[in-house]
Amino acid sequence: MSDPVLAVERLNISFHTRRGVLRAVRDLSFHVERGETLAIVGESGCGKSITALSLLGLVPEPGRVEGDAVRLEGRNLLALPEAKLRRLRGARIAMIFQEPMTALNPVLTVGEQIMEAILEHEKVSRAAARDRALALLERVRIPDAKRRFSDYPHRLSGGMRQRVVIAMALALSPAVLVADEPTTALDVTIQAQILELIDELKRENGTAVVLITHDLGVVAEHSDRVLVMYAGRKVEARATADLFARPLHPYTRGLIAARPQPGGGRARLAEIPGTVPSLFAMPAGCAFAPRCAVAEPACGVAVPPLMPAEDGAVACIRAGEIHVPEPAREALRA
Amino acid sequence: MARYLRRTIAQIAFVIIGIAIINFFLLRLAPGDAAQVMAGEAGSATPEYMAALRKQFGLDQPLYVQFFSYLKNVLTLNLGYSFRQGMPVSDLILQRLPATLLLMGTSIAFAVSIGGMLGLLAARQAGKLADTLISALALLFYATPVFWIGVMLVVVFSVLLDWLPVGGMASVEAGLTGLAYAADVGRHLILPATTLGLFYLAIYTRLMRASMLEVYGQDFVRTARAKGVRPRRIAVRHVLRNALLPIVTTLGVQLGSILGGAILVETVFAWPGLGRLAFEALFQRDLNLLLGILFCSSVVVVLVNLAVDLAYTALDPRIELS
Structure with missing residues (x-):
């Protein structure tokens, strides 16, 4: 390279x-x-x-x-x-x-x-x-x-x-x-x-x-590649195709799920609950934890480090454990 | 463009005549007339003498007759006769106009050029020492009364240092000609022009600084920076040109008030200009002269406004006259 x-x-x-x-x-x-x-x-x-x-x-x-x-x-x-x-x-x-x-x-x-x-x-x-x-x-x-x-x-x-x-x-x-x-x-x-x-x-x-x-x-x-930022930090960086196929960070998954789909009709779009925290009042630990559906107590303790993942990187301590929800796969195919 | 000019000139004529009519009636509202003042000065105010004066001046006619003869005169550009000064009004005005134009032209040119430069400098150094100094100085000159600056300049430069003449427009005794005369007038011009100019200078400095700072915040300045344009070039080519519109607007307003601004300074420095002529005419109830001066200044105001509109189109391609 x-x-x-x-x-x-x-x-x-x-x-x-x-x-x-x-x-x-x-x-x-x-x-x-x-x-x-x-x-x-x-x-x-x-x-x-x-x-x-x-x-x-x-x-x-x-x-x-x-x-x-x-x-x-x-x-x-x-x-x-x-x-x-x-x-x-x-x-x-x-x-x-x-x-x-x-x-x-x-x-x-x-x-x-x-x-x-x-x-x-x-x-x-x-x-x-x-x-x-x-x-x-x-x-x-x-x-x-x-x-x-x-x-x-x-x-x-x-x-x-x-x-x-x-x-x-x-x-x-x-x-x-x-x-x-x-x-x-x-x-x-x-x-x-x-x-x-x-x-x-x-x-x-x-x-x-x-x-x-x-x-x-x-x-x-x-x-070709994507860098996802949340509240001033990189939370996920992957090749574009990989990211849409298997988003690892819960925030990325939320973003992808929130896209309007062709043929989706008038159904309400998925949304990520809550709002971005103020940069003046950052929560301890993962900035996304307060809005995250899969957060656990450990998420509020320390900022999760970026870990290598699938030829990219992700900053989520639960990234390895969670399975990819079906809507995201459909999103990619669509 | 040609259509715009045709329409505008028609409007101008309409406005000037309107102003002339208002002036006429406004001045009749003041008590007293020229006959009273003259008779008072002569010390022999018999009713017969006053009646004779009024008859001579045409003041014994009914108001509407006076008005129509005035209107007829205005339409034929005849400004009438000053009985008080014993001269046609137009001659008097032409005699005094150059002095006022010289004084105002010099002080405004001084104020716009130096004030604009100081404002530009302050904006480029915003928040730094140079900006603080310039802004403080501008505020000081803005807040100081013009006549006080004038008197102080005379005290320092004429009385104490004896560098410059106290007043007047030329040395009476010298009988100079040509270049020597011009230099003499120049020496007389320095103090009154500075006095008047310092006040305007403060205005242009503040205006230019504020206007430049506003433009500096706009997106296209960021684009120019992203292109790698030199800071000095950004200031002049991108910011200054866009910051000039408010300056031109103010310049228009001030050129329009040529007369008012000059009265004070012309009085302090015994400058033989239109401002003092108007001042004297007012106190002597010399209404013909006063109306003539007001008529001339209304023409100046209207023409300056037209010039400002034309300057806008030259400065900003988004402005089109139609």
């Missing part, structure tokens, strides 16, 4: 607020290979978006990022000064965002904004940058790209704007593309197009993709 393009080792992100220290991400480790898509899933507030931002060194104040390393092509980003980090952002690691409607500067044309990404990192003439930007717009299949080039963002639909953001992110063929819920704000039909576009560009360039999402349907179709 070659060295992973991106390797995160024991990442910790905390916010020092007046109410106390909020630990948004704890001891998170993962890696992504060239040409691979790693999906990070979890509920709102589980720390997945802040993890995405930390990969580019964009965690806002008063957030603090600590940890052993975030290694991008061998370089530890946590140890780099801001000026050097800036030169990697957009060039070796790029990001696309959840809200295409607000992700573009309203007073610059989309062409200028793509050109800016190129001109900021490479010593090329404006004319050359213009040609490349135009080619990028065509490549993300924006119809009538020549005319769109000098349009302002407000004249484009949400899907078109997301294509522009993708073109911008791919302008310098980065090694890693971080996509933070890239389709959440879009229509279902547009969602599929955008995700297919990302897949296609990934195959062409060998880019590694970190796909942040809460949509298990997206995970199943567009990722």
